[in-house]
Amino acid sequence: MVQTVPCGKEARTHFAFDPAYTSLNHGSYGTYPVEIRSVLRExxxxxxxxxxxxxxxxxxxxxxxxxxxxxxxxxxxxxxxxxxxxxxxxxxxxxxxxxxxxxxxxxxxxxxxxxxxxxxxxxxxxxxxxxxxxxxxxxxxxxxxxxxxxxxxxxxxxxxxxxxxxxxxxxxxxxxxxxxxxxxxxxxxxxxxxxxxxxxxxxxxxxxxxxxxxxxxxxxxxxxxxxxxxxxxxxxxxxxxxxxxxxxxxxxxxxxxxxxxxxxxxxxxxxxxxxxxxxxxxxxxxxCTPAAIEWRKNIVWGYKTGEEAIIDYIIDLAQQGGRIVATMLGTEVMENAEGTLGNCGMTNVRLPISMNDGDSSDPGQGDKIAAWVNRTMNVEHGIAVNAFPYAGACWVRLSGQIYLELDDFERAGLALHQVCGKVNRGEWDS
The missing domain is CATH 3.40.640.10 (Type I PLP-dependent aspartate aminotransferase-like (Major domain))
Incomplete structure (x- = not known):
């Protein structure tokens, strides 16, 4: 087992990601460090x-x-x-x-x-x-x-x-x-x-x-x-x-x-x-669960260690990252007046997509647009996100995690801006 693992780019080296792939959708499937992969294989x-x-x-x-x-x-x-x-x-x-x-x-x-x-x-x-x-x-x-x-x-x-x-x-x-x-x-x-x-x-x-x-x-x-x-x-x-x-x-x-x-x-x-x-x-x-719990004790963020470091980092990253992406897209983060909804490691940003374009009579249009956004972000940009329709708008859920930094959210914001532009120009295919 390793000694200390700072959150961010150094933590990413402990995961088996393709160098050209950025996972901002940890919430769907999760992943685990290579040290735990060794335990699994053992x-x-x-x-x-x-x-x-x-x-x-x-x-x-x-x-x-x-x-x-x-x-x-x-x-x-x-x-x-x-x-x-x-x-x-x-x-x-x-x-x-x-x-x-x-x-x-x-x-x-x-x-x-x-x-x-x-x-x-x-x-x-x-x-x-x-x-x-x-x-x-x-x-x-x-x-x-x-x-x-x-x-x-x-x-x-x-x-x-x-x-x-x-x-x-x-x-x-x-x-x-x-x-x-x-x-x-x-x-x-x-x-x-x-x-x-x-x-x-x-x-x-x-x-x-x-x-x-x-x-x-x-x-x-x-x-x-x-x-x-x-x-x-x-x-x-x-x-x-x-x-x-x-x-x-x-x-x-x-x-x-x-x-x-x-x-x-x-x-x-x-x-x-x-x-x-x-x-x-x-x-x-x-x-592998006991080993994973032990491995997490090595994570550090500033003066914080272990569970406190992990939880505080992913929440802070999601909140800051969500605001950055919303600013880049000219939209907003989903949050209530008390600020309680976003007190977690996921953020939801409204996408600048008009849900009335195209065939507005299709009740499944929002799902089709979201699916196209997700696939395009994955296939063309190497970035995993989770777009979804909700309450008449299209949103994207982005996950914070110890292997991510704010520049990952910035790159996602740039890619989402391009992808949403294609949707609004009708350059998408369900």
Missing amino acids: YQERTEARPDFFIRYEYRTHLLDHTREAIAKYLDVPTDTCVLTPNASTGFDTIVRNLEYKRGDVIICCSTVYPAFENTLQYLAETTPVRIRKVEYTLPASDSDICDAFELVLEEISQKRERAKLAVFDTISTLPGVRMPFERLTALCRKNNILSCVDGAHGIGHIPLHLAQLQPDFLVSNCHKWLHVPRGCAVLYVPTHNQYLLNATLPVGIGFVPKDKRNHVIETTAFVANFASVGTLDDSAYL
Whole structure:
């Protein structure tokens, strides 16, 4: 392992990027340093050298537990409240498809819910008695506006004599990529006796998560996005008192206990064992988590080190970089009056694109334009960004990360100016 790694260009040398490629879209797929790549390959080689021995007598007996211990310590919770899944979507499906629903039950989600999660909720509405109710708002809304809209939905559900069973909301939403008032929403759920499910896909390694203080009923978070762990690895947090609600994995593994053999409360060890063997996969990425957490301790930014350096740097870089790009484009950064939406490592800049050009009768035109912008930025300029339509405009989400500097945002601004000009001149093809 290395000693100290300053944020910026020196940190970039620890990643396997093509010299001609700039990743300003870390939030989509993440990446990890070459030191962790070596750890990943070591575990893969150990697996293939003695498959049965490694999987049965090393991975399942102690290596997986060591990983869970490292994640639990990082999140400030007991080890047996944390299990691993390949991604946050798998963890989310595991939660909501284990719960039992009856007529009158309602699941609440936000209007910026992750599309895959929304699809799962729609599937539940089609196959169970549960009803889905969205909290509607348009960003940039204030934290209070979002929480007020949430409470209004609770009132409407109560007036219909229905029951809010579960509420789903983000730590940081995907598109737009903004920080949500998840702490306040979790407290509102607790106050109103509603199960809280926090979509922390962009949480761990990105913003401080003190789960002992937050006390959500469920939380899922991708380690492979912001914690510098290889894909795919996510943590599913379930406090002991809720573990009886999750009796099966997806797919159902060998640890499943049928109802006629099940007590009301599953022992914690049984809950953990249920997730230890969910079909045969290459789980080497899981085992890299302790090494990734240790590697991050070497990061420095000014007088700051480790997690403080990483989190503060990526947030500061995203905020400054977003303002630079917005100035270059003559537009704006998505932010509310309180400045809370941008308190994360992603920024959203409005693109100078007229959404009324071309075939305005095409409801999917915004998606087509955004897809063309993303592809053109990647293919012609070697810069990864995430453009998307929202509220009648086209925006771009840019991610800060320890391997980036402000000049990366400046080059992106120049390229985006050229690409947007082509769109406005009609020189784009869906």
